[in-house]
Amino acid sequence: MNTFLLASDIPLVMPEFGLMIWMLITFVIVLLLLRRYAWKPILKMIKTRETSIEESLRGAEKARDEIKELYANNERIINEARVERDKLIKDSNDAKETIISEAKTKAKTEADRIVTSARETINNEKMAAITELKNQVAALSIEIAEKILKEHLSNDENQKALVNNYVKDINLN
Amino acid sequence: MTTLLLEVPVAGGIAAAGAGLAAIGAGIGIGRIGGSAVESIARQPEALNDIRSNMILAAALVEGAAFFAMVIALMVVLAK
Amino acid sequence: MFQRNFFPTLVFILCLFSANKSFSEDTIPKKPFNAGELILHHVQDAHSWHITGHTSVPLPMIVKTDKGIECFSSSVFWNKEHEPTEIYTSPSSGYDFFLNHEHLKVAKKENGEFVKGEEGYEEDEEATKAAKILDLSMTKNVFSLLFGALIMCWIFLSVAKMYKKRPGQGTKGLQSLIEPLIMFVRDDVAKPSIGKKSDKFLPFLLTVFFFIWINNLLGMIPFMPGGANLTGSVSITMVLALLTFVITMVNTNAHYWRHVFAMPGVPIGVLIILTPIEILGVFIKPFVLMVRLFANITAGHIIALAFFSLIFIFGEMSTGAAFGVSVVSVIFTVFMFFMELLVAFLQAYVFTLLSAMYFGGAVEEGHHAEAHHPETAAAH
Numbered sequence: 162m163n164t165f166l167l168a169s170d171i172p173l174v175m176p177e178f179g180l181m182i183w184m185l186i187t188f189v190i191v192l193l194l195l196r197r198y199a200w201k202p203i204l205k206m207i208k209t210r211e212t213s214i215e216e217s218l219r220g221a222e223k224a225r226d227e228i229k230e231l232y233a234n235n236e237r238i239i240n241e242a243r244v245e246r247d248k249l250i251k252d253s254n255d256a257k258e259t260i261i262s263e264a265k266t267k268a269k270t271e272a273d274r275i276v277t278s279a280r281e282t283i284n285n286e287k288m289a290a291i292t293e294l295k296n297q298v299a300a301l302s303i304e305i306a307e308k309i310l311k312e313h314l315s316n317d318e319n320q321k322a323l324v325n326n327y328v329k330d331i332n333l334n
Numbered sequence: 335m336t337t338l339l340l341e342v343p344v345a346g347g348i349a350a351a352g353a354g355l356a357a358i359g360a361g362i363g364i365g366r367i368g369g370s371a372v373e374s375i376a377r378q379p380e381a382l383n384d385i386r387s388n389m390i391l392a393a394a395l396v397e398g399a400a401f402f403a404m405v406i407a408l409m410v411v412l413a414k
Numbered sequence: 415m416f417q418r419n420f421f422p423t424l425v426f427i428l429c430l431f432s433a434n435k436s437f438s439e440d441t442i443p444k445k446p447f448n449a450g451e452l453i454l455h456h457v458q459d460a461h462s463w464h465i466t467g468h469t470s471v472p473l474p475m476i477v478k479t480d481k482g483i484e485c486f487s488s489s490v491f492w493n494k495e496h497e498p499t500e501i502y503t504s505p506s507s508g509y510d511f512f513l514n515h516e517h518l519k520v521a522k523k524e525n526g527e528f529v530k531g532e533e534g535y536e537e538d539e540e541a542t543k544a545a546k547i548l549d550l551s552m553t554k555n556v557f558s559l560l561f562g563a564l565i566m567c568w569i570f571l572s573v574a575k576m577y578k579k580r581p582g583q584g585t586k587g588l589q590s591l592i593e594p595l596i597m598f599v600r601d602d603v604a605k606p607s608i609g610k611k612s613d614k615f616l617p618f619l620l621t622v623f624f625f626i627w628i629n630n631l632l633g634m635i636p637f638m639p640g641g642a643n644l645t646g647s648v649s650i651t652m653v654l655a656l657l658t659f660v661i662t663m664v665n666t667n668a669h670y671w672r673h674v675f676a677m678p679g680v681p682i683g684v685l686i687i688l689t690p691i692e693i694l695g696v697f698i699k700p701f702v703l704m705v706r707l708f709a710n711i712t713a714g715h716i717i718a719l720a721f722f723s724l725i726f727i728f729g730e731m732s733t734g735a736a737f738g739v740s741v742v743s744v745i746f747t748v749f750m751f752f753m754e755l756l757v758a759f760l761q762a763y764v765f766t767l768l769s770a771m772y773f774g775g776a777v778e779e780g781h782h783a784e785a786h787h788p789e790t791a792a793a794h
Contacts, residue, residue: 180649196617199570401709
């Protein structure tokens with residue numbers, strides 16, 4: 162090749178045997194040393210870490226699913242409890258209402274009864290009082306009438322007028 | 335570089351011209367690679383990594399050819 | 415991001431600037447500033463490590479000749495200004511060594527005196543050939559290579575330790591920087607290109623990726639222990655490409671060779687042309703891999719240094735022009751620095767990706783070939 166014919170004159174593009182031997186020995190030693198003590202452990206560790214990361218990712222996913230399930234469970238339980246509570250509250254409300262209304266009815270009837278009986282008593286008393294009053298008024302009026310009559314009929318003239326009056330009335334009838 | 339050229343006779347001048355020609359060729363080649371790569375990236379931004387590594391590889395190959403020319407030119411200049 | 419990194423980068427650049435400045439100031443009185451020489455000197459491998467001005471760090475030389483192995487410091491070649499221009503007569507082998515453009519040669523001797531040419535001593539080619547010199551010296555690049563390897567081992571072994579200490583936990587510190595890159599190589603490079611069998615090639619791909627990336631970055635540091643143009647050296651990229659090639663070949667299966675020698679679904683006439691190309695392609699692929707990395711990184715260094723050299727080229731005309739140009743060239747160099755940061759990663763990525771693709775091609779299982787071409791299946 163033309164290149165090499167020219168190359169022999171120029172040290173820059175001529176490989177030097179000494180340097181090549183040094184390079185070969187050094188490079189092979191470095192290669193073997195690093196392969197044994199660096200690349201293999203490093204690559205192994207990276208691989209181990211990758212798989213462990215993958216596994217932990219998968220584990221995290223699983224845990225997340227589990228948590229999700231747990232949450233769903235919790236939600237369900239809470240919902241059930243809520244329904245239960247609502248039911249209880251409703252029941253107790255109902256019971257309260259019944260009790261209150263019952264008590265109300267009872268109280269009302271009682272009150273009615275009391276009122277009625279009171280009214281009866283009052284009426285009775287009133288009647289008694291009225292009867293008494295009537296009796297008294299009657300007695301009083303009889304007495305007054307007696308007195309008036311006595312006084313009125315104490316003289317003759319008045320007696321005559323009265324008789325006349327009566328007679329007149331009778332005539333007229 | 336100027337003295338480099340002044341010192342060597344006609345062969346050196348021709349060699350320098352040859353190196354220049356190689357540089358032009360490589361420049362056109364690498365320019366086309368870069369242009370096409372940018373176009374493809376614009377068309378498919380998701381393939382950025384693949385395009386980039388292929389672009390670098392192709393550019394390195396073109397550059398290698400240019401360096402061949404340059405080394406030969408250099409050898410002509412330096413040959414005694 | 416830019417603002418936070420800008421100041422350290424500027425300091426960096428100024429360090430490089432001052433180093434270059436003193437270097438060129440000292441060379442100016444002797445000869446005019448030579449940008450090409452300066453750039454080549456910085457981009458190439460060397461037997462000693464230039465720090466600044468006339469200060470260099472000597473590196474050990476290990477040389478094998480036909481008379482055995484010998485070791486000595488590279489400072490034996492130095493003159494007073496730490497330039498490798500002198501001759502060293504080895505006491506053990508008796509050879510008269512000298513460095514000719516950083517290449518170890520035997521000096522030519524005539525009538526008991528060394529022959530001196532325009533660029534220092536002259537080489538005795540026959541003697542050099544006879545000595546069978548094998549230069550295994552710890553050059554700048556070798557030193558940088560070992561430093562990079564140490565850094566790599568330190569980073570990844572400590573990261574591995576962190577993984578062991580804290581299994582299954584999140585990343586921390588250095589781990590957080592490295593892990594995305596490892597994942598990137600594993601998931602974006604290896605897996606899409608190779609498929610199921612990617613685990614087998616992952617250690618090589620990871621090592622190559624980080625080797626190239628870290629050494630690219632080290633090469634961008636302008637002072638010792640960085641600054642060597644390691645990944646921009648053919649020897650280095652050739653070894654890397656050869657390793658990719660060997661691994662590909664070792665792992666090829668019948669499906670791969672069937673595609674090379676007789677592409678299924680292609681008429682015979684076309685096959686006559688296609689098959690030689692395919693066979694050539696088997697070797698060209700790693701060759702291109704080698705050249706691409708080398709050329710990219712070397713070009714980056716050359717361009718950055720060329721911008722700097724502009725200052726001194728104009729400095730020889732007038733001081734004012736140098737100051738004016740320095741503003742522009744510092745801005746350009748900062749820009750190049752960021753480009754190179756990107757290229758450092760990109761080249762590591764491309765080398766790894768292409769290696770992975772070649773591996774993928776080698777181990778790919780064919781499902782359709784037999785059905786379409788029973789005769790080619792029988793041939794294998």
